[in-house]
Amino acid sequence: MKINKILEVRKISQQYAYTSLQLHETIARSAGFVGTDHKYLGFFLQKGSLTAGELAKLTGLSTGAVTGLIDRFEKKQLVKREFDKNDRRKVLIVPDTQKITALLEPFYKEFQQQTENLIATFSEQEIAVIASYLGQSIELMKETKNKFNP
Numbered sequence: 001m002k003i004n005k006i007l008e009v010r011k012i013s014q015q016y017a018y019t020s021l022q023l024h025e026t027i028a029r030s031a032g033f034v035g036t037d038h039k040y041l042g043f044f045l046q047k048g049s050l051t052a053g054e055l056a057k058l059t060g061l062s063t064g065a066v067t068g069l070i071d072r073f074e075k076k077q078l079v080k081r082e083f084d085k086n087d088r089r090k091v092l093i094v095p096d097t098q099k100i101t102a103l104l105e106p107f108y109k110e111f112q113q114q115t116e117n118l119i120a121t122f123s124e125q126e127i128a129v130i131a132s133y134l135g136q137s138i139e140l141m142k143e144t145k146n147k148f149n150p
Helices: 004-028 037-047 052-059 063-075 097-121 124-148
Strands: 079-083 091-095
Touching: 004 037, 004 097, 037 052, 037 063, 037 091, 037 097, 052 063, 052 091, 063 079
Parallel strands: none
Antiparallel strands: 079 091
């Protein structure tokens, strides 16, 4: 019985991942991006200015791919390159958080509210279980990723 439930949850988790990819591909095209480029803007919203190397580490992309990504963002005037005031050898990628938010908010605002409403339908204990599962899943994915990309 428990094996069946485990397989059921694993399959639902896979479907969640596939559906998430489809959602983000659709949003990307609607917002004028290719692939999941728009998702990388979230790192700038969370962290602020980053170097290309820092962005490469966060995204898992190669430095060459990150350069192309930054070029695309710069072309859309979502980020700009600036020399670090303390070390002119270092180039910072500075986000225009207002433009990024204005661009992405229409695609996510209602979805985020609906997600919060859905979470609110669960008890505190159920929310703790969901959070635990997701947190541990994230760690498992990181560990697995690191095996292939140390």
